[in-house]
Amino acid sequence: xxxxxxxxxxxxxxxxxxxxxxxxxxxxxxxxxxxxxxxxxxxxxxxxxxxxxxxxxxxxxxxxxxxxxxxxxxxxxxxxxxxxxxxxxxxxxxxxxxxxxxxxxxxxxxxxxxxxxxxxxxxxxxxxxxxxxxxxxxxxxxxxxxxxxxxxxxxxxxxxxxxxxxxxxxxxxxxxxxxxxxxxxxxxxxxxxxxxxxxxxxxxxxxxxxxxxxxxxxxxxxxxxxxxxxxxxxxxxxxxxxxxxxxxxxxxxxxxxxxxxxxxxxxxxxxxxxxxxxxxxxxxxxxxxxxxxxxxxxxxxxxxxxxxxxxxxxxxxxxxxxxxx
Amino acid sequence: xxxxxxxxxxxxxxxxxxxxxxxxxxxxxxxxxxxxxxxxxxxxxxxxxxxxxxxxxxxxxxxxxxxxxxxxxxxxxxxxxxxxxxxxxxxxxxxxxxxxxxxxxxxxxxxxxxxxxxxxxxxxxxxxxxxxxxxxxxxxxxxxxxxxxxxxxxxxxxxxxxxxxxxxxxxxxxxxxxxxxxxxxxxxxxxxxxxxxxxxxxxxxxxxxxxxxxxxxxxxxxxxxxxxxxxxxxxxxxxxxxxxxxxxxxxxxxxxxxxxxxxxxxxxxxxxxxxxxxxxxxxxxxxxxxxxxxxxxxxxxxxxxxxxxxxxxxxxxxxxxxxxx
Numbered sequence: 337x338x339x340x341x342x343x344x345x346x347x348x349x350x351x352x353x354x355x356x357x358x359x360x361x362x363x364x365x366x367x368x369x370x371x372x373x374x375x376x377x378x379x380x381x382x383x384x385x386x387x388x389x390x391x392x393x394x395x396x397x398x399x400x401x402x403x404x405x406x407x408x409x410x411x412x413x414x415x416x417x418x419x420x421x422x423x424x425x426x427x428x429x430x431x432x433x434x435x436x437x438x439x440x441x442x443x444x445x446x447x448x449x450x451x452x453x454x455x456x457x458x459x460x461x462x463x464x465x466x467x468x469x470x471x472x473x474x475x476x477x478x479x480x481x482x483x484x485x486x487x488x489x490x491x492x493x494x495x496x497x498x499x500x501x502x503x504x505x506x507x508x509x510x511x512x513x514x515x516x517x518x519x520x521x522x523x524x525x526x527x528x529x530x531x532x533x534x535x536x537x538x539x540x541x542x543x544x545x546x547x548x549x550x551x552x553x554x555x556x557x558x559x560x561x562x563x564x565x566x567x568x569x570x571x572x573x574x575x576x577x578x579x580x581x582x583x584x585x586x587x588x589x590x591x592x593x594x595x596x597x598x599x600x601x602x603x604x605x606x607x608x609x610x611x612x613x614x615x616x617x618x619x620x621x622x623x624x625x626x627x628x629x630x631x632x633x634x635x636x637x638x639x640x641x642x643x644x645x646x647x648x649x650x651x652x653x654x655x656x657x658x659x660x661x
Numbered sequence: 662x663x664x665x666x667x668x669x670x671x672x673x674x675x676x677x678x679x680x681x682x683x684x685x686x687x688x689x690x691x692x693x694x695x696x697x698x699x700x701x702x703x704x705x706x707x708x709x710x711x712x713x714x715x716x717x718x719x720x721x722x723x724x725x726x727x728x729x730x731x732x733x734x735x736x737x738x739x740x741x742x743x744x745x746x747x748x749x750x751x752x753x754x755x756x757x758x759x760x761x762x763x764x765x766x767x768x769x770x771x772x773x774x775x776x777x778x779x780x781x782x783x784x785x786x787x788x789x790x791x792x793x794x795x796x797x798x799x800x801x802x803x804x805x806x807x808x809x810x811x812x813x814x815x816x817x818x819x820x821x822x823x824x825x826x827x828x829x830x831x832x833x834x835x836x837x838x839x840x841x842x843x844x845x846x847x848x849x850x851x852x853x854x855x856x857x858x859x860x861x862x863x864x865x866x867x868x869x870x871x872x873x874x875x876x877x878x879x880x881x882x883x884x885x886x887x888x889x890x891x892x893x894x895x896x897x898x899x900x901x902x903x904x905x906x907x908x909x910x911x912x913x914x915x916x917x918x919x920x921x922x923x924x925x926x927x928x929x930x931x932x933x934x935x936x937x938x939x940x941x942x943x944x945x946x947x948x949x950x951x952x953x954x955x956x957x958x959x960x961x962x963x964x965x966x967x968x969x970x971x972x973x974x975x976x977x978x979x980x981x982x983x984x985x986x
Contacts, residue, residue, distance in 0.1 A: 449799035460789030474774035
């Protein structure tokens with residue numbers, strides 16, 4: 337019997353809450369406990385455990401590496417929040433805001449090392465398989481963040497570049513989470529490559545849906561404020577596609593709304609959405625989301641395990657697709 | 662035949678210079694190449710290779726992990742320079758100063774991941790031995806940096822606390838460099854523990870000598886400006902020992918010099934040195950240095966390899982002791 341998604345999420349949350357994240361000097365560890373003990377969906381470690389079990393592995397043996405991946409993810413948020421000067425995350429003060437930049441740098445660095453410490457808690461012969469994957473991924477996530485920052489001041493970002501940026505910044509980590517779970521179940525290389533492909537495509541789809549929801553979600557369901565990407569002039573898929581399809585007048589309208597700070601925020605968002613609607617960029621985004629999901633499920637179907645063993649992970653991926661997770 | 666120290670240093674420097682440290686986006690990698698390709702003594706990777714060869718290992722098999730340790734060391738400098746707001750290092754602009762804080766944070770993070778990537782380039786069964794050691798060390802170095810920052814604003818730092826801080830901030834990494842070399846030569850645990858002890862004690866002695874040289878070195882030989890620790894109010898061993906031994910008048914004199922910014926710098930340094938001289942704190946420091954060196958050589962002598970195999974590492978440690986390295 338496979339464990340249910342609900343069981344796995346609860347299991348991960350309880351186990352993370354049990355980790356003390358304490359040490360000397362206490363000031364170094366307080367921001368780590370603050371960051372790690374705030375609950376959350378734990379999507380990435382859930383993917384690790386679900387993949388591990390799908391390939392017949394024991395979720396208890398994948399637990400610590402899964403927690404390592406979650407610590408790494410949270411480390412990137414702590415440092416990103418400094419770089420983006422973001423005061424809030426999930427309605428709580430970010431580490432650099434609550435303490436200061438130095439604390440956020442150093443506690444973040446410690447989390448990075450801790451992530452490796454948890455990751456290393458597996459069998460030696462499996463460690464040699466998961467470590468190079470994790471290293472490459474950690475580097476790629478940094479590359480993605482660098483691109484994201486560079487795009488802020490560039491005016492010639494292409495959609496291909498944008499997709500590559502979100503692949504690096506957001507898709508490689510869930511893909512690695514899945515592949516790590518598969519490796520910890522001792523799955524063959526062919527299958528671990530397939531599940532990595534699943535993760536990349538689900539990750540890309542997930543980010544594109546996020547771009548759409550930022551503009552089109554019902555405020556109360558989304559949990560973030562609507563139109564934030566427009567106000568912060570983020571070059572999302574919607575924006576880049578709109579620029580690509582726009583006539584001269586529409587391009588001028590987008591430029592005006594994105595660059596002029598004296599337009600009231602509500603009006604700005606409204607005017608940008610009008611252009612987006614005219615150009616059907618939401619539909620374009622969903623077309624691409626469907627493409628990625630097709631690729632994901634093609635790879636998923638090709639994985640060489642009994643159909644029954646796939647059920648929980650399949651359910652989870654569909655939840656991610658419908659954003660009911 | 663053992664390779665000479667000179668050969669090993671040249672070998673490491675050439676191999677590091679051969680690493681491109683290039684990638685996409687280039688802006689992320691430029692500060693990494695800038696940091697890594699500036700030569701230097703490469704003390705830590707040299708320790709790894711010397712230890713590896715002492716235990717009969719092949720230095721070529723230890724090269725990449727040794728480079729990983731050097732990348733890690735340089736990563737800590739990049740982040741420390743942000744936290745300490747240090748504009749110069751070895752007479753060159755620091756990364757955060759030459760680029761900006763965000764670049765220094767993110768390129769630093771990438772270096773941290775790269776360090777692990779190089780470290781992982783060894784045999785799987787050895788990886789499982791060196792990785793937990795490296796993880797613990799990385800965490801300890803962060804703890805040391807945190808303590809160092811906390812001591813800046815504390816007025817009750819004890820000498821024991823100071824020694825623990827420099828153990829974490831500066832001694833554990835050379836110790837780990839040595840132990841990693843020993844493990845890569847497949848040395849038994851007892852010997853790898855002994856060489857770690859050698860490293861800790863040499864590292865502590867090295868830092869104490871540094872404290873002394875900051876005040877007493879001949880300007881042109883030291884390569885840093887004299888009295889810098891006094892001007893930045895660093896609570897070094899000399900200062901803490903002086904506070905411990907001082908009478909009321911001397912303590913008042915130290916307090917005045919350390920806290921008042923309107924005293925000309927030359928006068929300030931001169932007055933502090935007068936108190937130090939009266940209290941013989943330089944001699945106290947060297948007494949402690951000798952103690953650490955005795956402990957280091959006791960452990961070194963107990964290592965179970967032929968005396969001839971120890972010669973190059975022994976020479977190197979003695980060079981470190983006399984600061985002729």
